Amino acid sequence: MTKEFDLGALLAERGAERYELHTRHLNHQLPRMLRTIGFDKVYERAEGAYFFDADGNDYLDMLAGFGVMGLGRHHPVVRRALHDVLDASLADLTRFDCQPLPGLLAEKLLTHSPHLDRVFFGNSGTEAVETALKFARFATGRPRVLYCDHAFHGLTTGSLSVNGEGGFRDGFAPLLPDTPVPLGDLDALARELKKGDVAALIVEPIQGKGVHEAPPGYLRAAQELLHRHKALLIADEVQTGLGRTGTFYAYQHEAGVEPDLVCVAKALSGGYVPVGATLGKDWIFRKVYSSMDRVLVHSASFGANAQAMAAGLAVLHVMADERLVENARTTGDLLRSRLAALVDKYELLADVRGRGLMVGIEFGRPKSLKLRSRWTMLQAARKGLFAQMVVVPLLQRHRVLTQVSGDHLEVIKLIPPLIVGEREVDRFVDAFTEVMDDAHSGGGLMWDFGKTLVKQAVAHR
Template structure:
């Protein structure tokens, strides 16, 4: 009997939340029900997702940055179909297949200072490889990371994760050194021990959307090299065009020693990630034929992932999406900064390209302060979740809070968005802020419901 995926999906339509609650992480559907995001989505295209009731939502999450070239891009779909039709002798393991070599060559050509590539399946795996490579190259064990950083949740990457909410309950972790983001003096103090193998840093932190200070990366690299350590740039979220250059570090006049990329490289279809490094680092890791597989991954370089990556890079070039991220990102930031001059609830707009954070602060108007204080007393970040919920329910726009206990709304739209989508979002945000300024009505009613649910669990 032939397997019928379409029939299976049709037979169980609408059961996703129930099945997740029974057989997966039951807290996910509970959380989505609590914040009112328990929609069933059926289709995605470009910047839009469509629910089972036919309602379309403007997607400014992009799968947490995965859909850089938009959802269901036809070029990537065609490449994957070609790969399936080719019937490649895939994952033989005792071979050197063509597609990984082609994708590695394309990545190296776009990544200043990089020579070699290791492929894997996810961002956290790419970070794990970077940590191992740095330790092998320097002979040291400790890794420095920045406060509030996010590099993944496997044990190695969790050891350099700056979020306590992720680390709690998983000790002991690997040796680590935490330094304030952008603080060169603190970094040098830690480097003097000559135990630090590397600093791993995001050019734009995903949690809170904090941009590295001007000149910091170049100065940090100089310090690191002076003390025999390496610079790792984690570009899992910032890379592949999101910030207006292929890699964010290109805007900081620096060439790191190791770089990680993932998310958007997949085209949104097949997980793929990569750790790029200088040749001498690879030569230290893979130092002899006996160590040819000293760091490897079973599914690394599989044909579908490589085809998706190659097609994604072709789309970036053909549609000039990196330039669009720069151009449209500047427009979006400008429009939001203009709105901030009119609304005191918005205290900062920051980011690079199409990675943007909007920070909210306590309003000056006395009539609004009690509402703000009430939400903050229950849980910091509830006001921003209220805004996210209002954008979702009233305007059909998907956004997110930028991190736990943060009053920052984060935007990671597909790099395909244009002025029309910018107008839709900015007008919607202006409407939500206007409603919030009234200190009553549907926005604050929604906020009170969120607060009650947060208290009752």
């Protein structure tokens, strides 16, 4: 008889070793980085848009696990669906039958993009992108995929090949022979398409790195160019999809845009079970799966598993029932307008941009001599240090979790759970205002911390 496994007892006994265990057995640089910037917190539990430490202090989550926690943490409807699917003891992953849940989730997903017909389920955003790259190449018979400068589409070898950030690519060559084009540059796109070997353009309607939106009209014009040259448009909605920007998909902000392939993941999981999906047109799927001999030509061992499908169905139910797409739009408008009103007040604050609950706050060179000299010192050490100087006191003093929006960027990205409302907007804006007041006073703990970051940056050049 199998001995009972007591997870609660294990956590009670060994949970305090969390940072030491990571240092010994996982990525040893993560705990080191967290300790350096004072992010080495111990969160005991989480609910909705908040974390809680052992003393019961709440922390506002403006990061949502890089967008995974669209419904917040531990939504009761998703929890119940997972309990139900486990209790059902389904004959899952036999691989030689057709279970109902994948078909039901595909049907539900496709109602939000009626020009698409079929779905492939994998386990992550990067798998969704890999699927789209393979399908586009096979369907067009062409080898090359175009991507945009500063794009992020994942970190496996195929998705890394269309990653526009050199820091992620360095040392992992050779990659696939794909080509970057500037976001919004139709002339550059046309030049590449004229070479006749382009399968597709993959694009984030709003780039996660820096929160840069495709210019108005670009996606529609790019789609027309691509189709004229018999190439495909792939929309990477892994972070922007499922209501994040105030429409179900971010490409839907522009009329007439109908991508040939759409990648989703992150929030579809409900924060519990990894899931990714690639939605596409019928003719593309029919080319890839052209005969019974090719039925497994592209598959995933855990793809379409019952737990992931149940989580996805529950997520879509909650989104509709709680009107979360509308909430992302209205709450996002409130957050951006409150922050935009501060741009004229603070010379270090350069721009506030984004859509829905995907907001970028950019910092820039101040005008006053005293602040300019400090800004120059930070920039000389490493671009992005000022944004980090803002992120740290937001957590340490105000218990608000945010992130710098990419390496060497003076931008903070806000992607909170879609359930946040006016209360959370007030808390964030009040905290951000206090941090900006401190930065503009020219002294205080914030600039002292800046000196620590400068020393770290210089030491690791």
